[in-house]
Amino acid sequence: MGDAHADISKHVRAYIGVFVALAIATVVTVAASTVNFGGHWNMIVALVIALFKASLVAAIFMHLKWEKSVGIWWTLGICAIFFVALMSLPVLTSHDLPAESHQGTWDVLPAAAHGEAGHAKAAGH
Amino acid sequence: MSAGALLSYTVKPHPVTGVYSGKLGTWLFLASEVMLFGALFSAYVLLRVGAPHEGAAAWPTHEQAGLSWKIGGFNTLVLIISSVTMVMAWASLKTGDLAKGRMFLALTVALALLFIVVKLVFEYMPKLNAGHGPWHNNFFGIYFTLTGLHALHIIGGVIVIGYFLLFGHKLWYKNPEYYTNRIECTGLYWHFVDLVWIFLFPVLYLMN
Amino acid sequence: MSSHQHGHGHQHGDDGHHDHHELGFWRKYVFSVDHKVIGVQYAVTSLCFLFFGFCLMMLMRWQLAYPGRPIPVIGPLFPKGMPDGIMLPEFYNALGAMHGTIMVFLGVVPLIVGGFGNYVMPLQIGAPDMAFPKLNMVSYWVYFVGAIVMMAGFFVPGGAANSGWTSYAPLSVIATTGQTVWLLGMVFLITSSLLGSVNFIVTIIQLRAKGLTMFRLPVFVWAQFVTAFLLLLAFPPLEAAAVLQLMDRLVGTSFFMPEGLVVSGQLQNYAGGGSPLLWQHLFWFLAHPEVYVLILPGLGMIAEIIANNTRKPLWGYRAMVYSMVFLGFMSFIVWAHHMFMTGMGTKISTFFATTTMIISIPSVIILTALVISLYQGAIRFTVPMLFALAFLPMFAIGGLTGLPLGLPVSDIQLHDTYYVIGHFHYVVAPGTIFAIFAGVYFWYPKVTGRTMNTALGWMHFVLSFVFINVVFMPMFFQGLAGVSRRLYDQTQYAHGSAVQNLTKMSSWGAWMLGLSQLPFILNFFMSFRAGRKVSDNPWDATTLEWAAPSPPPHGNFVTEPVVYRDPYDYSPRGVARDFLPQHVAEA
Numbered sequence: 023m024g025d026a027h028a029d030i031s032k033h034v035r036a037y038i039g040v041f042v043a044l045a046i047a048t049v050v051t052v053a054a055s056t057v058n059f060g061g062h063w064n065m066i067v068a069l070v071i072a073l074f075k076a077s078l079v080a081a082i083f084m085h086l087k088w089e090k091s092v093g094i095w096w097t098l099g100i101c102a103i104f105f106v107a108l109m110s111l112p113v114l115t116s117h118d119l120p121a122e123s124h125q126g127t128w129d130v131l132p133a134a135a136h137g138e139a140g141h142a143k144a145a146g147h
Numbered sequence: 148m149s150a151g152a153l154l155s156y157t158v159k160p161h162p163v164t165g166v167y168s169g170k171l172g173t174w175l176f177l178a179s180e181v182m183l184f185g186a187l188f189s190a191y192v193l194l195r196v197g198a199p200h201e202g203a204a205a206w207p208t209h210e211q212a213g214l215s216w217k218i219g220g221f222n223t224l225v226l227i228i229s230s231v232t233m234v235m236a237w238a239s240l241k242t243g244d245l246a247k248g249r250m251f252l253a254l255t256v257a258l259a260l261l262f263i264v265v266k267l268v269f270e271y272m273p274k275l276n277a278g279h280g281p282w283h284n285n286f287f288g289i290y291f292t293l294t295g296l297h298a299l300h301i302i303g304g305v306i307v308i309g310y311f312l313l314f315g316h317k318l319w320y321k322n323p324e325y326y327t328n329r330i331e332c333t334g335l336y337w338h339f340v341d342l343v344w345i346f347l348f349p350v351l352y353l354m355n
Numbered sequence: 356m357s358s359h360q361h362g363h364g365h366q367h368g369d370d371g372h373h374d375h376h377e378l379g380f381w382r383k384y385v386f387s388v389d390h391k392v393i394g395v396q397y398a399v400t401s402l403c404f405l406f407f408g409f410c411l412m413m414l415m416r417w418q419l420a421y422p423g424r425p426i427p428v429i430g431p432l433f434p435k436g437m438p439d440g441i442m443l444p445e446f447y448n449a450l451g452a453m454h455g456t457i458m459v460f461l462g463v464v465p466l467i468v469g470g471f472g473n474y475v476m477p478l479q480i481g482a483p484d485m486a487f488p489k490l491n492m493v494s495y496w497v498y499f500v501g502a503i504v505m506m507a508g509f510f511v512p513g514g515a516a517n518s519g520w521t522s523y524a525p526l527s528v529i530a531t532t533g534q535t536v537w538l539l540g541m542v543f544l545i546t547s548s549l550l551g552s553v554n555f556i557v558t559i560i561q562l563r564a565k566g567l568t569m570f571r572l573p574v575f576v577w578a579q580f581v582t583a584f585l586l587l588l589a590f591p592p593l594e595a596a597a598v599l600q601l602m603d604r605l606v607g608t609s610f611f612m613p614e615g616l617v618v619s620g621q622l623q624n625y626a627g628g629g630s631p632l633l634w635q636h637l638f639w640f641l642a643h644p645e646v647y648v649l650i651l652p653g654l655g656m657i658a659e660i661i662a663n664n665t666r667k668p669l670w671g672y673r674a675m676v677y678s679m680v681f682l683g684f685m686s687f688i689v690w691a692h693h694m695f696m697t698g699m700g701t702k703i704s705t706f707f708a709t710t711t712m713i714i715s716i717p718s719v720i721i722l723t724a725l726v727i728s729l730y731q732g733a734i735r736f737t738v739p740m741l742f743a744l745a746f747l748p749m750f751a752i753g754g755l756t757g758l759p760l761g762l763p764v765s766d767i768q769l770h771d772t773y774y775v776i777g778h779f780h781y782v783v784a785p786g787t788i789f790a791i792f793a794g795v796y797f798w799y800p801k802v803t804g805r806t807m808n809t810a811l812g813w814m815h816f817v818l819s820f821v822f823i824n825v826v827f828m829p830m831f832f833q834g835l836a837g838v839s840r841r842l843y844d845q846t847q848y849a850h851g852s853a854v855q856n857l858t859k860m861s862s863w864g865a866w867m868l869g870l871s872q873l874p875f876i877l878n879f880f881m882s883f884r885a886g887r888k889v890s891d892n893p894w895d896a897t898t899l900e901w902a903a904p905s906p907p908p909h910g911n912f913v914t915e916p917v918v919y920r921d922p923y924d925y926s927p928r929g930v931a932r933d934f935l936p937q938h939v940a941e942a
Contacts, residue, residue, distance in 0.1 A: 030238045030241050030242050033238060034235065034238055037231055037234050037235065037238070038231070040231075041227060041228070041231045044227045045224060045227065048220060048223050048224060048227070048348075051348070051349055051353065052216055052220055052353065055216070055349065055353035064354075065350075065354070068349035068350070068353060069346075069349070071349070072345050072346050072348075072349055075345045076342050076345050076346070079230065079338050079341060079342050079345070080338070080342065083230055083231075083233075083234045083334070083338045083341075084334075084335055084338045084339075085331075089166075090165045091164055091165045091166035091170075091171065092164070092165075093164055093166065093171055093560050094166065094170075094171060094174045097174055097175055097178050098174070098178065100178075100584070100588070100684075101178040101181050101182070101588060104182065104588050104687050105181055105182065105185045107687060107688050108182065108185050108186060108189050108592060108640060109185060109188065109189050109192065111636075111688070111691070111703075112189055112192075112193050112632075112633070112636040113189070113192050113193055113196055114703055115632075115636070115691060115694075115699050115703045116193060116196060116197060116630075116632065117196075118699060118700030118701075118702045118703040156486075156561050156562075161560075161561050164560055164561060168486045168487070168557050168561050171556075171557050171560065171561065172486065172487060172553050172554075172557045175552075175553045175556055175557065175587060176549070176553050178587065178588060179549050179552075179553075179587050179588060179590070179591050180591070182588050182589075182590075182591035182592060183591035183592070183594060183595055184595075185591075185592070186591060186592035186594075186595035186596065186637055186640070187595050187599075189592075189636075189637075190595070190599065190610065190633055190637070193630055193632075193633050193636070194610065194628070194629065194630065194633065197628070197630050198628050199614060199627075199628055202614065202627075202628075203614075203626045203627065203628075204609065204614050204626050204627040204628025204629075205628070206628075280606070281602060281606050281607075281608045282606055282607035282608055282609075282625075282626060283626060284609070284626045284628060285608070285609055285610065285626070285628050285629055288602065288608035288609065288610055289610075292598065292599065292602060292608075296598070
């Protein structure tokens with residue numbers, strides 16, 4: 023049990039260290055949100071910081087840094103791939119619309135096309 | 148135990164796979180939870196991108212959304228601290244200290260309940276009173292759904308930790324390593340709940 | 356069926372003592388944690404639902420064949436749905452939506468995964484039970500509650516869900532109360548599935564007998580393994596979507612509701628800005644892997660039965676295993692081939708069409724390997740083998756007819772027509788359901804210690820095979836003629852009237868198919884008491900479940916099995932017997 027004690031006290035130091043890092047990163051997250059990096063970059067910066075925080079939690083609190091089980095790593099890997107597919111494909115689908123249609127399939131129609139489109143709607147489209 | 152034998156690898160890790168069954172099972176469950184919250188995040192993206200530019204259904208600005216980064220930030224720190232207390236509970240049990248372990252478990256529950264109270268009293272109630280419920284527009288819809296589902300997960304965690312806190316000592320005295328493993332698995336779930344919030348906070352509270 | 360003798364060969368792990376005291380009736384037969392009891396519970400419940408779902412269809416087929424005519428005998432039983440015995444369109448839609456839901460979620464999947472998987476898989480890997488026996492029990496009872504909730508839909512005002520098993524928004528959002536009940540039922544069923552899939556994966560990874568490496572696993576176990584991953588990772592998005600739809604219906608959110616929706620001249624009271632397509636994405640993200648869930652365990656069962664009844668090892672075992680894994684993986688990125696007609700652009704359509712074409716390759720590999728496995732085999736025409744042999748060309752028809760649906764250009768013509776119904780029913784009905792029949796005849800002796808009657812089995816097979824084709828083959832031609840799905844009365848349209856004779860043919864085929872199940876039902880119950888008693892291994896099979904007694908006691912094996920060889924060592928050289936079981940060391 024002596025070994026366990028030594029290991030655990032090393033781990034405890036890691037836990038406190040991670041807590042401090044996470045607290046700082048939270049402050050950075052809020053601070054970064056006040057700066058305008060321009061367009062998409064704001065979300066990207068926020069997500070990168072969040073990813074950093076998440077990695078710390080996963081690696082140290084969830085013990086992934088010391089995890090040797092192949093089953094767990096395969097599961098996480100497959101899950102990551104499908105997560106990316108779920109996040110990206112639906113929104114890519116909504117972006118790849120035929121040229122004639124307007125931005126977003128469920129928007130209010132622009133006034134210019136209102137004439138013919140209005141007829142289409144009235145005809146029980 | 149109840150009917151049936153206690154199966155192998157519930158306490159000691161499997162010699163080949165290197166993991167005990169409960170931990171593998173918990174990670175698999177967490178993978179499914181990633182897909183659950185992932186679906187809601189994906190819905191958020193699709194709704195955000197497809198929102199009309201004006202009218203009742205337009206995506207609100209930061210001010211119109213009225214989410215306070217101070218409250219959100221406070222709750223973020225509360226959850227992070229609760230993650231620390233959770234892992235400290237496991238570490239204490241690993242070194243054989245039941246009393247310290249139970250203290251950390253109790254702290255975790257207290258912090259979790261603080262999170263829920265802050266959310267309910269300072270976030271949900273004011274919004275609902277102002278008529279900004281989930282029906283108001285899709286931002287509020289997805290906000291209430293994401294944070295509501297997350298809050299349900301916190302309550303679920305509180306129930307499980309509470310159970311181990313109040314009734315767990317019987318198992319500890321019969322098989323301390325088994326009990327410690329169960330706390331480890333609970334901890335994995337708890338850290339995951341913290342992880343989800345780490346993404347929810349910037350996405351919902353800090354968008355410009 | 357459960358004896359009190361405990362198998363002492365099971366591993367004790369770290370807790371060396373366990374209670375041998377007698378369990379009461381409730382803990383032994385109702386709230387049992389024994390995978391065999393739970394497997395039988397799942398099987399009996401789901402077989403009942405399969406039959407019920409089929410009855411719903413037989414009712415619908417009357418309306419289709421004789422639109423507007425009162426239904427004899429049964430009509431008066433449903434005064435609300437069929438006033439004066441004539442089916443209302445709303446009732447027709449409810450029957451349709453519930454038929455699909457019940458067959459998929461209450462029938463087939465609980466049977467092949469919860470029933471066959473639960474019972475056979477731990478035996479095939481030499482385990483004393485599942486990794487989490489209590490969780491297994493919880494899975495069954497959550498399924499049971501979900502099933503009750505689903506059935507309750509028939510009794511609420513407005514009747515059961517009637518927006519298709521696909522529940523597309525916005526129709527489903529404005530539908531009657533039954534839809535809310537459907538969504539709640541789905542939450543229970545999905546939860547049950549998730550808990551079960553965790554159990555299956557951990558059991559297969561952790562509890563295999565000594566010597567049983569992953570590539571010595573029977574194909575059936577590999578199939579269950581891949582299926583469990585599909586259920587684990589694909590179901591949660593549908594659970595999320597169900598929550599979103601419940602919120603649209605009950606709380607008034609607009610996740611799936613567009614701006615300015617007008618229904619029957621009335622502007623709907625929603626903030627709007629939502630997307631009906633969001634529902635479709637989240638639904639099909641599950642529902643496509645779901646169809647591979649429907650077929651994979653069946654393929655596994657067929658593989659077992661073919662190996663056993665050709666008395667030779669399966670051809671292409673590794674190819675089959677890799678194909679199943681690849682199939683499982685690909686199934687997650689093909690889903691929008693169900694959405695080609697939603698206005699997607701050419702780039703993304705091409706992406707999904709490509710992945711769909713690619714996914715046909717592993718299916719073909721598996722089918723080809725099974726067919727080649729017959730070559731030079733000493734084929735025994737046992738009843739399970741009859742169904743297994745019929746499965747092969749039927750699954751081929753189902754798979755091949757999927758190809759024009761997976762290509763956007765041809766899908767324009769065929770989407771939402773009877774062609775689609777023909778396609779997927781060929782895969783599930785003479786596909787999976789035949790595999791289920793094969794599995795029942797094959798494993799019945801293991802579960803009960805008695806065989807089913809062969810003559811009745813032949814009768815069941817011949818009649819079912821003939822009539823199942825009579826039901827579904829005409830549908831391809833109806834679809835090509837332009838008849839839409841979910842039509843209450845196709846004779847309203849000239850193109851529908853023109854092929855009404857095909858509709859009548861399908862309907863009569865369906866009723867005859869229903870009657871053809873009577874020999875099976877009779878056989879199933881009769882053989883339980885009067886069937887010929889058999890030994891542990893009546894089929895002379897090699898896999899581990901046949902090393903246990905019939906039926907296996909609590910703990911499964913009398914001595915802990917050790918595995919020495921591959922799963923299908925039939926007709927080995929230099930051995931007198933024509934098979935060497937996995938657990939037998941060299942003679």
